[in-house]
Amino acid sequence: MPLASGLRGARVLVTAASQGIGYGAAQAFLGEGARVVVNSSNADRLTAAVRRLERLGEVHGVVADLTRPDELDRLLPETLDHLGGLDTLAYVTGSPHPGVFMEQGYEDWARAASLLVVSPSYLARKAAEAMLSGGSAGRMVFLASFAIREPIPNLATSNVCRIAIAGLVRTLARELGPRGIRVNGILPGYIRTARIDEVVRDAARRQGTSPEEILRGIEREIPLGRIGTPEELGRAVVFLGSDLSSYVSGALLPVDGGILRSVG
Ligand SMILES: NC(=O)c1ccc[n+]([C@@H]2O[C@H](COP(=O)([O-])OP(=O)(O)OC[C@H]3O[C@@H](n4cnc5c(N)ncnc54)[C@H](OP(=O)(O)O)[C@@H]3O)[C@@H](O)[C@H]2O)c1
Numbered sequence: 354m355p356l357a358s359g360l361r362g363a364r365v366l367v368t369a370a371s372q373g374i375g376y377g378a379a380q381a382f383l384g385e386g387a388r389v390v391v392n393s394s395n396a397d398r399l400t401a402a403v404r405r406l407e408r409l410g411e412v413h414g415v416v417a418d419l420t421r422p423d424e425l426d427r428l429l430p431e432t433l434d435h436l437g438g439l440d441t442l443a444y445v446t447g448s449p450h451p452g453v454f455m456e457q458g459y460e461d462w463a464r465a466a467s468l469l470v471v472s473p474s475y476l477a478r479k480a481a482e483a484m485l486s487g488g489s490a491g492r493m494v495f496l497a498s499f500a501i502r503e504p505i506p507n508l509a510t511s512n513v514c515r516i517a518i519a520g521l522v523r524t525l526a527r528e529l530g531p532r533g534i535r536v537n538g539i540l541p542g543y544i545r546t547a548r549i550d551e552v553v554r555d556a557a558r559r560q561g562t563s564p565e566e567i568l569r570g571i572e573r574e575i576p577l578g579r580i581g582t583p584e585e586l587g588r589a590v591v592f593l594g595s596d597l598s599s600y601v602s603g604a605l606l607p608v609d610g611g612i613l614r615s616v617g
Contacts, residue, residue: 359596361386364436366480367443368419368428371398373546374496375445376406377583378590382443383409385591390432394418394447419446419472420464429479438487441594442480444473445496448548451555454509465510470517477521477536481529490533494593495522496586499540499609502617507556519605526603535602537593542609543571543580576611 365382369375371393379391379402388411393399396416403414413435417424432439449465473495484491497518498505504512518538525536543549550564553571557564572579589608592598607613 356597358385358591360441360591360594363387363440363595364438365389365441365443365594366392366428366432366436366439367445368392368476369445369447371395371402373445373548374541374544374583374586375443376402377587378443378445378496379406379412379587380409380584381587381591382441382594383412385595386410387441388436389413390415390435392417392419392428392432394424419476420467422475425472425475425479428476429483433483438489439480439483440489440491442477442491442493443496443590443594444476444493446472448551449508449510449514451507451552452509453507457509461510462513465514469511469514473518474521477525481525481534484534485532490535492594492598493525493534493536494590495536495538496590497538497540497605499542499607499613501540501605502607502613502615507559508552522605523603530602535598537598537601537603538605539586539589539593540605540607540609540613541581541586542575542607542612544586545580545582549580574612575609579610581608581610 365387367375367379370379370391379389382389390413392415399414399416403412406412415431417428446468495518497515500512500515501519522536522538553564553567556567586608
């Protein structure tokens with residue numbers, strides 16, 4: 354018997370979803386019959402994404418910059434206007450600029466903290482309020498990075514700030530579990546998106562080599578021998594964002610082709 358996600362008709366918000374990992378997650382939820390709101394900060398890119406996703410099911414776009422409190426305040430009410438409630442939050446966000454620690458100034462830290470610490474924490478509370486007022490069980494999935502376990506060279510602000518997601522997931526899992534909300538995180542490895550192109554180009558410039566050579570070096574480090582796809586990550590988001598993971602909460606799941614070496 355095939356495993357049932359139970360997502361048919363489920364109400365799902367995926368943030369930062371006009372492309373890349375968020376878009377892949379939205380595709381996966383729509384494939385399971387969920388009703389989906391996708392968000393991003395750029396109206397043109399989001400409209401184009403919604404047009405492509407509409408072929409798969411019911412989807413709406415809500416433009417909001419995840420680094421702006423007034424826009425975060427708007428995101429949940431507008432989502433609820435479309436969906437009438439919230440069953441799953443899949444939180445993805447934008448990327449801080451690549452760079453080593455000694456290049457970072459106050460504004461770089463402030464932007465990274467806003468994007469990677471304040472925004473998911475603040476939105477999580479709004480989402481929990483929406484789930485609790487709906488009276489049914491909910492799920493939250495926070496997309497972070499394998500940098501939480503092993504810092505990645507040249508991504509200093511990300512290495513420092515992403516760790517907040519581990520604290521957020523564990524804190525919420527304990528606080529909200531008794532109230533019927535499960536909270537988990539995903540630690541993507543290298544996934545084929547525009548972000549990876551940016552990281553690879555930056556590394557190539559610094560090392561005086563080609564992006565292709567950098568990419569081959571990364572692939573040699575991955576036991577499965579290749580970069581992952583947003584579709585492969587989307588399946589893990591559906592797992593944690595649905596009844597398929599009904600006894601999982603507070604977990605941080607690497608989806609990384611085996612690149613993590615640490616045991617803990
Ligand atoms: N790709 C990887 O290998 C990898 C690995 C680990 C972690 N990550 C992290 O996963 C996240 C998604 O990465 P990705 O690879 O999917 O990147 P991507 O292809 O560059 O997509 C980023 C998405 O974030 C949206 N976005 C950016 N800033 C935003 C903001 N302030 N408010 C709302 N939406 C915003 C963008 O849409 P608009 O431009 O339309 O706003 C876009 O849809 C990032 O935090 C990235 O650092 C990626």
